[in-house]
Amino acid sequence: MNTAIAHWSQANQERAQRILDSYPEKRSAVMPLLYVASLEHDYASLDAMREVAALVDVTPAQIQSVTSFYTMFKRKTVGTYLVSVCTSISCYLQGADEVLEIVERATGANHGETSADGRFSVEHVECIGACGGAPAVAVNYELIEGLTPAKAQQLIEWLNDTQPEVVLTDEMQQLFGGQRSFDWGPTESEGAIAPVPAFGPYGSAGGDT
């Protein structure tokens, strides 16, 4: 494996190799590698970008042009829990602005900010595909649908009190959610432990579904 990532965990080095092997041209691996590098560095830091650049043989500036284009690559430290409140049209019609207000007050972090204790980052986001279960919120990209302002308050308190290492979409939906876009089916034990998408080769959790 490339010496640029010799300091990565063994698991993440193997993930990086699997990702590189899954594309005909290695530049295609830039986005998934940025997710893994963000796990190593907490966010898409300059070092993370340099390492991805070395892995795919492009300049760090080219990697930065990619990182800056997409909202899910974070260019500064993110709290333990990234709370994304959808405020697009369907959620807006069902009271998303009040949910955002509650989340901001309960966490002490406004849109684009991280709370002083580093526990929460808050953002309002555009449509997350949960319009039938509006208003919707995601914690570390794990979804909760039908979240009323009162339940949003409870969600933040619960995260604060229990500080789960892994956030599970089904568990949060059960505890705090309401109306869903559709029947979710059986409960899963997968989830995200970091505010990056967690599945298959990318994330820290849920790889072995």
Place this chain on the structure above:
Amino acid sequence: MTDLILTSRMVEHPSDSHTIDRYRETGGYTALVKALREMTAEEIVGEVKASNMRGRGGAGFPTGVKWGFLAPADPRYLVVNGDESEPGTFKDRQILERDPHQLVEGIVISSYALGVRHAFVYVRGEYPKPARRVQRAIEEAYDAGYLGKKILGTDFSLDVTVHLGGGAYICGEETALLNSLEGRRGEPRLKPPFPAIEGLYAKPTIVNNVESISNIPWIINNSGASYAAIGPERSAGTRMFSLSGHIKAPGNYEIVMGMSWRDLIYDIGGGVRDGHELKTWIPGGASAPWFVPDQHLDTPVTIDDVARNGSMLGSGAVVVMDETTNVVAAAHRIVRFFAHESCGQCTPCREGTRWLEDVLARILDGRGRRGDIDLLLDICDNISPGLLWPPAMTTICPLGPSAVSPITSITRWFMPELEAMIVESEVAVG
């Protein structure tokens, strides 16, 4: 039997519709066996053409015709578009999450028909659970011999890679998606060349929506002609509609097109909340011009009827608003979306969407000015000359013109409300 093509398994077997065991037990992968053992690639393309299925991503272009454009050069690619991000749309999420094997089977059949040896599924980054389900389904399919080398003992081999997006609506536009899949900024490309000629890595590429590809196994099992026989002539087959907003029974509904909007909103969606009245609705995602009750309730829900009435069925996302809705605020919310998601390549879109957002914001803030309506329309005219639908374009892709839809909708149907907000603010300013 024909009333549910895509969702019958998840309706009948909610606890395990996503597993390979349940999928096979309910007829899954029989179309693949039929396609690989009994049919030539040309015959499969012929069936898809005969189905008259029109793409389910938004543009409504016939899938079989698109396949017919694929250039013969090698290698070529199939890319499944699961970047579903149009506000109001959540149908692909359900297919990815609840019946991923149906999609995988569709991918293998389509790849065989198109001469593809490497296919990609581009799933939006905000869909980790659907992506996990598809990834798992692909792994199961490899283990079962439906993917990988020499599938079902034939000479056909196929690899599939799931690619996670990074949170950018524009990557739903097929050429932006290809740039993103190449590890670049998701900026749309100038067309021509179209992806079927020069797509991924400048090789011939077919980009199809998740729902479109998920219909392929049914078409192979039942014939293209059977699919074409469902529903109105130019809106064949069933279709997933996502209902949201001020509606009693939000959710995804797989229906045969051709019913009226009244039937869809009141019979299927249960109507608006008790004690409230329908004010307006968006018939096909945030990009589409709005419909109003006294004009459009009896309009048939077909691609062509909606187009004839100046809007589009788009992604099948129906957003319902009742009389409590401040339509200027709703328009602002949609325009804000497009301003945020503009990729920035084309000046009319990059600058125009921001101006539209700012002017609407000041009207909402009680600082509207007498000339603001003309200003809004002038900006719109610079993005999309003539304010027509389908729009004339000054931009590479349709994102800019999409931001014009909510403005022309409120000026067309709710002008007194808009004017009143501006007059009120003038009085307030004195």
